[in-house]
Amino acid sequence: MTGTRLSKRSVALPVGALLVLCALFVVGRPWGTARIDAYRTGLQQLRLASAELEQDVLRERLGLPERHGSHAQAFAALRARAEALRDVPPFLSNEEARVMASSLDAYLGALEDNRALLERSRAAQARGEQREADAAMQALLERSASAQAERLVGTFIQLHERAQVANERTRVVFFAASLLLGAYVVVVLVRLSRASGELATLNAALEERVEERGRELVAAGEEQRTTQARKAAILEAAPDGILLIDEVGRLLELNPTAEKVFRLTAAQAVGREFLALALPASLPAGKREEVSAALGETSGVATRLESPCLRADGSMFPAELTLVRVPGEGPARFTAFVRDITERKEVERMKNEFVSTVSHELRTPLTSIRGSLGLLEGGIVGEVPEPALEMVRIARSNTERLIRLINDILDLEKMEAGMLELKLASLDARELVEATFSGLKGVADAAGVVLRADVEESPRVRGDRDRLIQVLTNLVSNAVKFSTGGAEVVVRVLPEVPGRVRFSVVDSGPGIPEEQKDRLFARFQQLDGSDTRSKGGTGLGLAISQAIVNQHGGGIEVLSAPGKGSTFTFTLEAARPLSGSHPAVVAAATARDTSRHDVLVATADPELSGLLRGLLSQEGYRVVRAVSLAEAQKVLEAEPPDAVVLDTRIPDGQALDWVRSLREQPRTRALPVVALSGRSSEGEGVGTPLVVDWMSQPLEESGLLSALRHAMRRPGQARVLVVDDDVATRRVICARLERLGRVQVFEAADGESAVELARRTPPDLIVLDVGLPGLDGFEVVDILRRGRGRTTPLIVFTGRDLSRADQRQLTLGMTRHLSKARSSEEELVASVRELLHELLSGKDGELETRAVS
Structure with a gap:
């Protein structure tokens, strides 16, 4: 020391x-x-x-x-x-x-x-x-x-x-x-x-x-x-490919799973750019930028996305990418987890096929069962004893409940898969509320609840009419369900911030505790109160409503307290005012290919001519225009059309005298003429064979189209062709239509038979299912569109969910698209009545003169 x-x-x-x-x-x-x-x-x-x-x-x-x-x-x-x-x-x-x-x-x-x-x-x-x-x-x-x-x-x-x-x-x-x-x-x-x-x-x-x-x-x-x-053993055994990427996107390391996924060795991959190595050149627009943006994320939050990836041998596979920055000092490092989801996509495909199978194979027989029970309940087979009738009512009610449950489950599946296609249009908010009340009036009357609409300024919104009515129906029916007798359920609609419209459904029910609000919009969830359980329900209505409103760019909010009632609100985008003149002029821009039925439009008014051209072309007629009676006469001499639409105010000569001259010629004696007049009194004194119909201006479009269809058909009962491969469904539909009277029903079980019947005996209306053996519904419509059947009114009555593209393809003349699962037989019959109105209300083979004001 x-x-x-x-x-x-x-x-x-x-x-x-x-x-x-x-x-x-x-x-x-x-x-x-x-x-x-x-x-x-x-x-x-x-x-x-x-x-x-x-x-x-x-x-x-x-x-x-x-x-x-x-x-x-x-x-x-x-x-x-x-x-x-x-x-x-x-x-x-x-x-x-x-x-x-x-x-x-x-x-x-x-x-x-x-x-x-x-x-x-x-x-x-x-x-x-x-x-x-x-x-x-x-x-x-x-x-x-x-x-x-x-x-x-x-x-x-x-x-x-x-x-x-x-x-x-x-x-x-x-x-x-x-x-x-x-x-x-x-x-x-x-x-x-x-x-x-x-x-x-x-x-x-x-x-x-x-x-x-x-x-x-x-x-x-x-x-x-x-x-x-x-750790090395874990990385080597990890089921996901793990890659380490530097700040400029080059690969630094990768585990053995990544080598197997991309089918290359680490020596071949290290130093190469990740985006060029893993992403194919045919990547959809924006996806590469999305992956690149995830690699530039410096917040440390993981970004998960799906993208097709490229293997070294040129093949591609669906992958789930999870990109996150590695914490630490120095140059930025990113970890990419790559999971091959080929099996998951295959399972999703199988699930979608299963959903499609359920949609057709399960909903179609249920629709037939519901229709058959409805016929029994209506007494089509004779008087049913009261005990048996009560059992029929119970069976039909539960059938409809089962159909609604299947529809709700399938709707949720489509929403989650992003397959729910909205048919956006400009809608009147007051009409949406009135349509909702119309469907729930019976339920409200039975519960003793008063429905009241409070709509300010009648705003218009942009949305899918059927889906929005479905949302309002769910919310209003829940409000009615939990309201006491004599209570009032109010639907308020008012413009909110610029460009938005707020819908509120207000009730005075028991209210919702704060701790249970989070469960309102979950699947198959019902609140645990004793009153709640006694009301029944599947617990899917609010979940579906929330998903529909979300797809419209909004969300449902709830204001409620125990004993003070509840208010469910959501907002929608306000519809912009439509520009242009008449809707038919707008529709003319999207007119379909010319048909085989020719209509001569004789008028010197360019605005009226454009309106008629758009309206008639949209319905499938070939329009020939004449600006004077002399020019119209030349058209008739060259090739007589199937009908004439005549403006009685045409300048050169007397229009009615010209029509009389047509009746005197054998070639044009039976030519249908629809006269457009400034006032209905011009038709006084004109004989029945002279004109088919009078139209006063401003023009009523539906009346004109109905008159043309009536004029160009053969005399006799209204002919309806029912095309469906399900025997039970055909019998139910035919029984319903035959009860209308004045209706002759033809049946076809496949596409070939439907085309043959339509050509041999042109129908006044076709009720068509899409899923047919041989020629399917799309092919049947395509064949009919090439001939004179192009203007035939059509009701597509199918269990398949149709996209907007499908609906555009499944169109002939005036067309209605109905779902077997969501539309009752009464709605089908109502659509038939609407499309055959003229034929069901007139006399066989009679051409009558009438004034339409």
């Missing part, structure tokens, strides 16, 4: 060094004395030269010989000496250097004045002007340059002495500081010497601790290697 102490010699060496340093400060001289002496000598020589110059000037004046000379060269020499003295010694501060420069400037100024005065004196003396010469000499002696040189020397001496005093003070202070420093060093060394023993003890303890810590580090290293091996 003593060997580690500081020796006396170690203490004496720094002390001796400090003493020598102090001695140097005491006896030492400041550096640069030679330069200072040289500068001082220069100043004194300048002063002496200046005095000698003045002496020579006086000697010249007194007529004595000059010793040194007073000519111009002497002044120049003095000036040069003065300029040389501007380089002052470095011990002077900047301020002191400026003082010396100012003194030199004063000297040079005086020297210049002396030279000028001397020349003036000499010039005056040369001219004989003694007085002026004396005055100049007197001024030269008064402003002597030697005096300025003396002041310059004195200024330097003062500055030098001041600097020396400051230097001495500094040396004294430095000396004192050196002594204090030396004392401090001695004290430190003494203390270090005392502490050395303690340090030796601590050193021994430290060595022991280091050995112990070394053993711990060895154990920790072994544990770390074990952990690393465990």
